[in-house]
Amino acid sequence: GPKHLFKIASLAPDGSVWVTQFEKFTKEVTEKTGGEVGFRVYAGGIMGDDQAMYRKMRVGQLHGGGFTMTGIASVVPDFRIMSIPFLFNNYQEVDAVSEGLMPLFQEQFSKQGLEFIARTEVGFIYTMSTKPVVSTEELKKSTIWIPAGDPLAATFIDQIGLSPVQLSIPDVLSSLQTGLIDTVFNSLYGSIVLQWFTKAKYVTDNPFGYAYGVFLLDKKKFDKLPPKYATIIRESAAKHFSVLIEETRKSNDESNLVLKKQGVTFVKANPDSLRELQTFRQKTIDKAMGSAFSEATYNKMMKILDTYRAAHKTSGH
Amino acid sequence: MTKPKRSSLAQKGARFEELVLCLLLGFMIVLACVQIALRTFFGGGLLWADPLLRYLVLWSGLLGASMATSRGEHIALDLAGYLLPEKLQPLVQLACHLFALITSGFLTWASILFIQSEIEYGSPGLLDIPTWGWNMIFPLAFLLITLRYLALVFTTTTTILQGHKSTTGVRQ
Amino acid sequence: MTLFKIITLLLAILGAPLFLVISALALISFSSVDIDLSVVVIEMSRLADTPMLISLPLFIFAGTLLSESKAPERILMLSRIFLGWMPGGLAVVSLAVCAVFTAFTGASGVTIFALGGLLLPALIKDGYNERFSMGLITSSGSLGLLFPPSLPLILYGVISETRIDHLFLAGILPGLLMLVLLAAYSMRQSPTAPDNKQRYSGKDALSALRQSAWELPLPVIILGGIYGGFFVAGEAAAVTCLYVLIVEVLIYRDIKISALPGIMSKSMMLFGGILVILAASMASTNYLVDQEVPMRLFEFIREYIDSKYTFLLLLNIFLLIVGAMLDIFSALVLVVPLILPIANGYGVDPIHLGIIFLTNLQIGYCTPPVGLNLFLASYRFEKPIVELYRSTLPFLALLLITLVVITYFPWLSQVLIRTFG
Numbered sequence A: 001g002p003k004h005l006f007k008i009a010s011l012a013p014d015g016s017v018w019v020t021q022f023e024k025f026t027k028e029v030t031e032k033t034g035g036e037v038g039f040r041v042y043a044g045g046i047m048g049d050d051q052a053m054y055r056k057m058r059v060g061q062l063h064g065g066g067f068t069m070t071g072i073a074s075v076v077p078d079f080r081i082m083s084i085p086f087l088f089n090n091y092q093e094v095d096a097v098s099e100g101l102m103p104l105f106q107e108q109f110s111k112q113g114l115e116f117i118a119r120t121e122v123g124f125i126y127t128m129s130t131k132p133v134v135s136t137e138e139l140k141k142s143t144i145w146i147p148a149g150d151p152l153a154a155t156f157i158d159q160i161g162l163s164p165v166q167l168s169i170p171d172v173l174s175s176l177q178t179g180l181i182d183t184v185f186n187s188l189y190g191s192i193v194l195q196w197f198t199k200a201k202y203v204t205d206n207p208f209g210y211a212y213g214v215f216l217l218d219k220k221k222f223d224k225l226p227p228k229y230a231t232i233i234r235e236s237a238a239k240h241f242s243v244l245i246e247e248t249r250k251s252n253d254e255s256n257l258v259l260k261k262q263g264v265t266f267v268k269a270n271p272d273s274l275r276e277l278q279t280f281r282q283k284t285i286d287k288a289m290g291s292a293f294s295e296a297t298y299n300k301m302m303k304i305l306d307t308y309r310a311a312h313k314t315s316g317h
Numbered sequence B: 001m002t003k004p005k006r007s008s009l010a011q012k013g014a015r016f017e018e019l020v021l022c023l024l025l026g027f028m029i030v031l032a033c034v035q036i037a038l039r040t041f042f043g044g045g046l047l048w049a050d051p052l053l054r055y056l057v058l059w060s061g062l063l064g065a066s067m068a069t070s071r072g073e074h075i076a077l078d079l080a081g082y083l084l085p086e087k088l089q090p091l092v093q094l095a096c097h098l099f100a101l102i103t104s105g106f107l108t109w110a111s112i113l114f115i116q117s118e119i120e121y122g123s124p125g126l127l128d129i130p131t132w133g134w135n136m137i138f139p140l141a142f143l144l145i146t147l148r149y150l151a152l153v154f155t156t157t158t159t160i161l162q163g164h165k166s167t168t169g170v171r172q
Numbered sequence C: 001m002t003l004f005k006i007i008t009l010l011l012a013i014l015g016a017p018l019f020l021v022i023s024a025l026a027l028i029s030f031s032s033v034d035i036d037l038s039v040v041v042i043e044m045s046r047l048a049d050t051p052m053l054i055s056l057p058l059f060i061f062a063g064t065l066l067s068e069s070k071a072p073e074r075i076l077m078l079s080r081i082f083l084g085w086m087p088g089g090l091a092v093v094s095l096a097v098c099a100v101f102t103a104f105t106g107a108s109g110v111t112i113f114a115l116g117g118l119l120l121p122a123l124i125k126d127g128y129n130e131r132f133s134m135g136l137i138t139s140s141g142s143l144g145l146l147f148p149p150s151l152p153l154i155l156y157g158v159i160s161e162t163r164i165d166h167l168f169l170a171g172i173l174p175g176l177l178m179l180v181l182l183a184a185y186s187m188r189q190s191p192t193a194p195d196n197k198q199r200y201s202g203k204d205a206l207s208a209l210r211q212s213a214w215e216l217p218l219p220v221i222i223l224g225g226i227y228g229g230f231f232v233a234g235e236a237a238a239v240t241c242l243y244v245l246i247v248e249v250l251i252y253r254d255i256k257i258s259a260l261p262g263i264m265s266k267s268m269m270l271f272g273g274i275l276v277i278l279a280a281s282m283a284s285t286n287y288l289v290d291q292e293v294p295m296r297l298f299e300f301i302r303e304y305i306d307s308k309y310t311f312l313l314l315l316n317i318f319l320l321i322v323g324a325m326l327d328i329f330s331a332l333v334l335v336v337p338l339i340l341p342i343a344n345g346y347g348v349d350p351i352h353l354g355i356i357f358l359t360n361l362q363i364g365y366c367t368p369p370v371g372l373n374l375f376l377a378s379y380r381f382e383k384p385i386v387e388l389y390r391s392t393l394p395f396l397a398l399l400l401i402t403l404v405v406i407t408y409f410p411w412l413s414q415v416l417i418r419t420f421g
């Protein structure tokens, strides 16, 4: 077997774009290191959710993982900063901010013994429900899911005056099916991969947030690698994970059509309700700052975003 | 003289455990029903109720398991009764109890390692109680189980040494 | 390391608690590949993320309450009045009552203990021969396993992460098939001259109905609540618990309030016994996942078996052996995680697989030499176990026929889901 074996887990299912592209990355690394660096992938959550994966990394059963933002932000709270609702207008803004904050994220993860290899993407997220949801009133009437351990989402939902049900991602589908919840949030491709669209057949066609993740390796193990191997991993990651982000975006684009063919209905949000919801963004930021994320990181991010917008002559909401 | 005498401390402990179990189960039923009522009639439940119920299930189950230990009610194959002559049975029982003592001791040790790691790296969990607090039931329950097997090893050894037939193990 | 494992397995046969046997195997295995032992507890702690788990302790408590009350007598009386008139009436009554009772209490031997003592003398008095009567009760002791809200059904849902409300639906027709086959056989075996049959008047019927008026709605509350969309399976357990508590303690007053703490801690001990086995198997399963055993096992099996039907046949034989050796809870938690991905590879639907599993394990309860029901019945009726082997054989044969039907006609377990799910 390989001299340096990395056991990697992820919630992403086998056959999804995340796992397929990740396997291309591992294949290249193994080839370029002459088989010295190998990977074993545990996909589809068979090693547990993000929290279990992180615990297993700490004790050395796992050496890395593809984490979701909500799952790993309990370790590095500032990492959730990009999930503020109604923050980005397009993927260019996302990329600008992500690139600008990368050194900060790398440093913060490194302090926790985690090597930040690459950002992964879920995409812009939409409201999906078993019935059409176009107004704040209808939103208030539905039973909403929020991810377990996401204080930012909880604060936002709380500001609107909704009482959600907190579940971890693997439990969402069955809860949709049994009727414990009727309204969920995901990217279009995400709802296909996780089969949520089979129940949540109405998509409100106004993205309100951005979901993402990160590929981390155990820092101790990574630092033990001969420098040339570490460089190979970094270079291959830079190449394959930017392809992964492109592929994810392409999948999300294509999902629009796939979903429509599957009988999913896209509805437009009522403009007044949309404006009303956007007013909750600032309230959420004020409330969550200092606990859910730090003020310094928020200011840094807004500076990057404003600079980008000034250069590209667009404005925020 | 052949009956193992339980100290009053152990008895009090068992009574306390029974009380805690009843309270946990009662609270679980009430909280689950309140949550249904809130959801059905008021359109939304308590955000913390479902995760709290899941922890209560864990706590009550592990405490229940610890109680089941001293009453010899754990699920076992127990073919010894059909395979071995009666004379050998106390010895087999001692071997089983010793094995149980060692294994539950290791489980306690593993739980302590887990809790240490949670204290160092864990995050605030449900209701702002750190995750290690919610998981304390693991070292607690496994420690109780270990102590109970220690007592069982002790009583079985005494019985064997006294040359009596075992009277402690009326098992199903 | 191998030596430790052999010692552990030997002690397992000699009666060491199974949860510690499984834990020890996990601890030994992880340490043999230099993985920190705390992984065992990390894996156990994942139980706190299992939303459906709560229905186990709650249904166990409700079942224990029912079995400690006079509900068995009331249900028996009612069935005798309404079913007793037909040929083989009492035998059919026994089957039906055992099935309902097992569904609510789990096949933990309660059925044989609580109902066996009432049914056996009644059957013999009605002219059934003793061997037939004992066989009937022994094999009925696990008959309701496929009916909601049976605990093994819920446990399978928890382990396989399949929908419990679908499992509840899936079990109904296969369970009824068993019931009908056994009932038909019992009718054939019924005494020819039922002259001592008791007659009941309309007044008796009304009074029996009135007496069990509070218990009759229970299946409706559970099934109607879930499939009417009022609540999910976990909530159904809480509602059932509260309802049974009110009915048996406050309305019928079968159970004194002072007896409640004892019943509560008894239920929690029962649940605890299952939970620690589940926890231990989480750890041992994780070791197998870590070493990619299910994947390799699948690749190995696929080399020799191409057809889904051959796979199912071998699976049945394997499960019958497992079912005869292990208790149903250990069998479920140990074998399901291993078989599920393989069955998936052969295109077997997980819900259908669950019904196959439970049917096999149910049959295992009365399979010689070590089926649990045989021991319980031998203890309860004070008969040598070999005599019970003989008396259950015809019933065993019938159950095996239903197993074949259930395995090769997935329609039976899927049609209700398509209609109501």
Ligand code: NA
Binding pocket: C159, C281, C282, C285, C337
């Ligand atoms: Na498992």
Ligand code: NA
Binding pocket: C322, C323, C324, C325, C326, C327, C328, C364, C365, C370, C371, C372
């Ligand atoms: Na069995």
